[in-house]
Amino acid sequence: MDTLKEDLKKQIIEQLNLEDITPSDIQDDSALFDDAGLGLDSIDALELIVLLEKYHGIQVTNPDEGKEAFKSVQTMADYIRKRKGDL
Amino acid sequence: MAYIGAEVMISPLGETTEENWLALCENRSGISLVPDAGFDKEGLYLSKIPGLTGPARFRGLLTRALKQISEKIDPAILPSARTIVLISSTKGELDGNIADQFGEPAAALITEFHLAHQPIIVSNACISGVLAINAAANFINAKIYDHVIVIGCDLISDFVVYGFQSLFAISDQPCMPFDAARKGISMGEGCAAVVVSSDREIYKDQPLRLFSGASANDANHISGPSRTGEGLVRSTKKTMNNNGITASEIDFICAHGTATLYNDEMESIAFDRLNLTHIPLNSLKGYFGHTLGAAGVIETSVCMQMIRQGMLLKSLGFREKGTSKELNIVSANKPAQINTILKTASGFGGGNAALIIRKI
Amino acid sequence: MSFITTYCHLTKDYCSVNGTIAGRRDPESADSWFKQIYKEKEFVYPKFYKMDILSQAGFLASELIKRANPELVTRYKDDEVAMLFGNDNSSAETDVRFRKSYQENGAPSPSLFVYTLPNIVMGEIAIINKWYGENMFAVLPKFVSGFFVDYAQILLATGSKAVLCGWLGIKDKSTEVFLFLIEKQAAVGIPSNADNLSALAGNTSFTTD
Structure with a gap:
């Protein structure tokens, strides 16, 4: 199991106060910002930027960069690994 | 019918309406680079009133504005039972008392200026000021009061600066409204006041129609x-x-x-x-x-x-x-x-x- | 002439509609009191969980008023329902939480910051109901019936046909939420004046039948 992705799911739920959602409800590649997915909005996207800094020490200075990275848990994990030089 | 007049402005551009107008005519800006203002101690472009520090800054500005107002209208108006003060503000004296941002400053105005009524705070984010002036006209037209003094005041604080930073809403240059290269806001602080009245005779200078x-x-x-x-x-x-x-x-x-x-x-x-x-x-x-x-x-x-x-x-x-x-x-x-x-x-x-x- | 037609109280231990108790807090529950009401009344609006406490209170009380007075959503055009809210401490509860986010928890939280204005609750209710009407939020040292009656009357004289009014007294230790609907024309309701409103506002001795 990819612990980074599992950690991210927990962190997203915690950071965004997503009540009644458990990590198992979030698929690795389900769209975070689609109404069919988690239905997050633009403020949640900014909160994910806070999450990256708080839990992963990654600073995002341009919110547009976040847009690509925050498509799904999978893309977030890829982004974190890339920024940390793991890829 | 409502009149509006006796406008007072206190801002980085000046202590009085005259000073502000002079600066505006020269196209001077109150915005300048303030070191260490950001959450990561970065410099930010802000429009800060020089020398405005310490506790009770909000109350201080309200008092200064109301004093200036009192010199521009009939002195009987301020303590009149037919007069009310509306304060338009989002964060009041937040740095002094986050749990009660308006109670003390409003009480201080009542004591110092012998106001007959409790001031009402109009707090509707960035439309507070226009809304409060409209409320003043509504009170006059409904004959609930004859005179309404509207004071708009907000301060720069870490609270609002960090908040707008978290929204990526602050420009790294002085703000450029409507320009192609605009990148966001520059925060500012200031205070202004106007008198809305049903009686045009109370003003020392000619009022306008509201x-x-x-x-x-x-x-x-x-x-x-x-x-x-x-x-x-x-x-x-x-x-x-x-x-x-x-x-x-x-x-x-x-x-x-x-x-x-x-x-x-x-x-x-x-x-x-x-x-x-x-x-x-x-x-x-x-x-x-x-x-x-x-x-x-x-x-x-x-x-x-x-x-x-x-x-x-x-x-x-x-x-x-x-x-x-x-x-x-x-x-x-x-x-x-x-x-x-x-x-x-x-x-x-x-x-x-x-x-x-x-x-x- | 206008009428107070529907009202709702939320206190620390009870919620009531038109003076009749509609729910009691379960002190054993792991959920917050407002969350208990949300679940108990089977509301479905997931954004509720992201709202700050002022907006949660406004959501619950306005939805309970709608259930008791369903015509509120059908009778008026989209700009005929105004909102006039107030309290004595602005958005202080959320302000403290936002300050904590940057003072103790590492970074200013954007989702808390957007709730650090007391008028946001009216924005939330406007979004849910698609109401494009007038809004005003006033901070006063205490609930003043005269202010609400007078200003609602002004709104009713300038184009609005109903005014959803609210007092959102929410502090660490106390909850005094009182929403009431003033309508220009109504078949049932009591005349909107300061005495009648004060009587309803102080109605904390809930009847249980």
Whole structure:
């Protein structure tokens, strides 16, 4: 199991106060910002930027960069690994 | 019928209305680079009042403004039972007492100026100022009070600066409303006051006519501007219709113009839908920064001065068209006969408000 | 003439509609009191969980008023329902939480910051109901019936046909939420005046039948 992705799911739920959602409800590649997915909005996207800094020490200075990275848990994990030089 | 006059302004540009007007005529800005102001101790462009530090800053500004007001009107008005004070503000004395941001400053005004009534705080984000002036006109027209003093005041604090930083809303340059290269707001602080009354004789200088405006919610998003400008269109339309004022009578529009990408675009769409894009327009945020709850009162006070002095002020920070609908933005100060001004505001919570003032 | 037609109280232990108790807090529950009401009344609006406490209170009380007076959503045009809210401490509860986010928890939280204005609750209610009407939020040291009656009357005289009014007294230790609907024309309701409103506002001795 990819612990980074599992950690991210927990962190997203915690950071965004997503009540009644458990990590198992979030698929690795389900769209975070689609109404069919988690239905997050633009403020949640900014909160994910806070999450990256708080839990992963990654600073995002341009919110547009976040847009690509925050498509799904999978893309977030890829982004974190890339920024940390793991890829 | 409501009159408006006795405008007072305290800002980084000056301690009095006269000093502020002089600075505006010279196209000076209150915005400057303030070291260590950001959350990561980075420098930020802010419009801060020099030397304004320490506790009770908010109360201090309110008191100074009310003192200046008292010298511009009949001295019997301030303590009259027919007078009420409205304070438009978002964060009041937050740094002094976060749990009760308005109680102490309001109580201090009652004691110091012998006010007959408890001041009411109007707190509606960035439309607070325009809304409070409209509330004043409503109170006068309904004959609940004869005189209403509206004071708009907000301060720069770590709280609001870090908050707008977290929204990526602060520009790394002095703000450039409606410009193609705009990148966001510059925060500002300041205080302004006006007197709204049913009696034109109370003013030492000639007042202007105030047409009470309307507000409208976008019913769209709590922090993002509407893409269609719906609330701004509705509030402006109602303000014009309720007062029987047509587009051809409006000489100038003092827009909100925060210099965020989406706000200014929204305003251009709204003014286009209203067929008002040909009317000369400016944003005053390039001079004062965004003073939140104070903005509507500061900017209405400047509009009053523009009418009195017969001068259209340049929209500071604007260079080239940056909205999908072209606006008639004032690119240099220009003497002009101005009779009627439309002032608008839009803000968080989906609020929009408008008012109209006219030379008598 | 206008009428107070529907009202709702939320206190620390009870919620009531038109003076009749509609729910009691379960002190054993792991959920917050407002969350208990949300679940108990089977509301479905997931955004509720992201709202701050002022907006949660406004959501619950306005939805309970709608259930008791369903015509509120059908009778008026989209700009005919105004909102006039107030309290004595602005958004202080959320302000403290936001300050904590940057003072103790590492970074300013954007989703908390957007709720650090007391008028946001009216924005939330406007979004849910698609209401484009007038809004005003006033901060006063205490609930003043005269202010609400007078200003609602002004709104009703300038184009609005109903005014949803609210007092959102929410502090660490106390909850005094009182929403009431003033309508220009109504078949049932009591005349909107300061005495009648004060009587309803102080109605904390809930009847249980």
